Amino acid sequence: MLLSLVLHTYSMRYVLPAAVMMGTAPTYILAWGAWRLLSAVLPARFYREVDDRLYTIYQSMVLFFFENYTGVQVIIYGDLPKNKENVIYLSNHQCTVDWIIADMLAIRQNALGHVRYVLKDGLKWLPLYGWYFSQHGGVYVKRSAKFNEKEMREKLRAQTKAETQIYLVIFPEGTRYNPEIPKVIADSQSFAEKEGLAVLKHVLTPRVKATHVAIDTMKDYLDAVYDVTVAYEGTVDHKGQRKLAPSMTEFLCKECPRVHIFIDRIELKDIPEEQMYMRRWLHERFEIKDKLLIEFYDAKDSKRRNKFPGKSVHSKLSLKKTLPSLLFLGGLTASMLLTESGRKLYVKTWIYGTLIGYLWVSIKP
Numbered sequence: 001m002l003l004s005l006v007l008h009t010y011s012m013r014y015v016l017p018a019a020v021m022m023g024t025a026p027t028y029i030l031a032w033g034a035w036r037l038l039s040a041v042l043p044a045r046f047y048r049e050v051d052d053r054l055y056t057i058y059q060s061m062v063l064f065f066f067e068n069y070t071g072v073q074v075i076i077y078g079d080l081p082k083n084k085e086n087v088i089y090l091s092n093h094q095c096t097v098d099w100i101i102a103d104m105l106a107i108r109q110n111a112l113g114h115v116r117y118v119l120k121d122g123l124k125w126l127p128l129y130g131w132y133f134s135q136h137g138g139v140y141v142k143r144s145a146k147f148n149e150k151e152m153r154e155k156l157r158a159q160t161k162a163e164t165q166i167y168l169v170i171f172p173e174g175t176r177y178n179p180e181i182p183k184v185i186a187d188s189q190s191f192a193e194k195e196g197l198a199v200l201k202h203v204l205t206p207r208v209k210a211t212h213v214a215i216d217t218m219k220d221y222l223d224a225v226y227d228v229t230v231a232y233e234g235t236v237d238h239k240g241q242r243k244l245a246p247s248m249t250e251f252l253c254k255e256c257p258r259v260h261i262f263i264d265r266i267e268l269k270d271i272p273e274e275q276m277y278m279r280r281w282l283h284e285r286f287e288i289k290d291k292l293l294i295e296f297y298d299a300k301d302s303k304r305r306n307k308f309p310g311k312s313v314h315s316k317l318s319l320k321k322t323l324p325s326l327l328f329l330g331g332l333t334a335s336m337l338l339t340e341s342g343r344k345l346y347v348k349t350w351i352y353g354t355l356i357g358y359l360w361v362s363i364k365p
Contacts, residue, residue: 014252017069026350028058033353044158058329059112059115062100064323064325068323070251070252072258076261076263077261085223085224086222088211089228090227092203092230094230094244095176097232097245097248097259101261102117102167105226105263108315111165114165114166117138118152118170119133131361134361137164156217170214174204174207202289208282219273229293258306260312295308295309
C-alpha cells in the first residue's frame with residue numbers, strides 16, 4: 001500500500017505546476033484587463049508594449065515549471081541569434097509541448113513577450129486563454145476551404161501598423177503527427193504522392209496557406225524565418241518504433257529527459273513569393289526536417305541516434321529568468337485569495353471572463 005501511495009504521488013507531479021499555471025490565470029486577466037481599459041485612449045503601440053511585458057511575466061512563470069522544475073535538458077543546434085528579431089517560426093508539430101518549445105527559444109532572445117500563435121479555430125473556446133490569445137495578437141484559422149485569408153491579413157497588417165514586434169509561431173502540418181493514428185499519416189503520404197511531392201516519414205505534408213499569407217503580408221517587416229525541427233528524447237519503443245511525443249502532463253512529470261531543437265535561420269530573399277512556388281519550398285524544408293528526424297530516430301549507427309547532426313549547445317535557463325515571475329504572480333494570487341472580497345472577485349473573473357471571452361471570439365476573428 002505504501003508503494004502504491006508513493007507511485008501515485010510520483011505520477012501526480014504535474015498537479016502543483018498545473019494548479020499554479022491555471023490558478024494565476026484570473027489574476028493575470030485582471031491585470032491585463034485593467035491595462036486594456038487604461039490604454040483605450042492611447043496609441044496601439046503603447047498598449048502592445050505593456051501587453052508584451054505582461055505576457056513575458058506569465059510565460060516566464062510557465063517556463064519555470066517546464067524547464068527549471070522538470071530539469072529537462074534543452075539541446076540547441078544550428079543558428080539561434082542572441083538578439084530578438086521580427087520572425088515567423090515554422091516547426092513540426094507532435095504534441096502540446098511544441099507551443100512551449102517556441103517560448104524556450106524566444107526567452108533566450110529576450111523576445112518572449114512577442115510570441116504570437118497561428119491557432120486552430122477550436123482553441124478560441126478555451127476559458128480565459130482563448131480570448132486572451134486573440135487579444136495578444138494570435139490568429140485563429142480554419143482548415144481547408146474555410147480558411148479566411150482576408151481576416152488573417154487584416155490582423156497581421158494591424159500589428160505591423162502598430163509596430164508590434166512579431167514572433168509568429170506556425171505549425172504548417174495543420175495537425176499533430178501522431179504514430180497512434182496511422183490513418184492521418186497514411187492520408188498525408190497519399191496526398192503527397194498524388195501531388196508529385198516527396199513522401200515524408202516523420203512529419204506530415206505541410207499546408208502552405210497560413211505560411212504564405214503571413215510571409216506575404218509582413219515581408220517588408222520581417223527579419224527572417226526560423227525553420228525549427230523538434231525531437232523529444234525517449235519517444236522510441238524497444239522495437240525501435242516511434243512513440244507518441246509527451247503531453248504537457250507527461251512532460252511536467254519529468255518523463256522527457258532531453259529535448260533537441262534544430263534551428264535554421266532563413267533570409268526572406270531566399271523564399272519564393274508566389275504561393276505555388278512557396279508550397280514547393282515549404283515541402284522541401286519539411287523534407288530536410290524528415291531527414292533530420294530519420295537520423296535522430298533511425299540512424300543505423302546507434303551512436304548517431306537521439307541527436308541531430310552538427311554542433312550542439314546544452315542551454316540551461318537561469319532561475320533569474322523565471323522565478324521572479326512565479327513569485328510575483330503567485331504572491332498576487334495568494335493575496336487575492338486571502339480575503340473574502342478577493343475570492344469573490346477571483347471566481348467572478350473565471351465565470352464572467354470566460355463568458356465575455358466566448359461572446360467576443362464568437363463575433364470577432
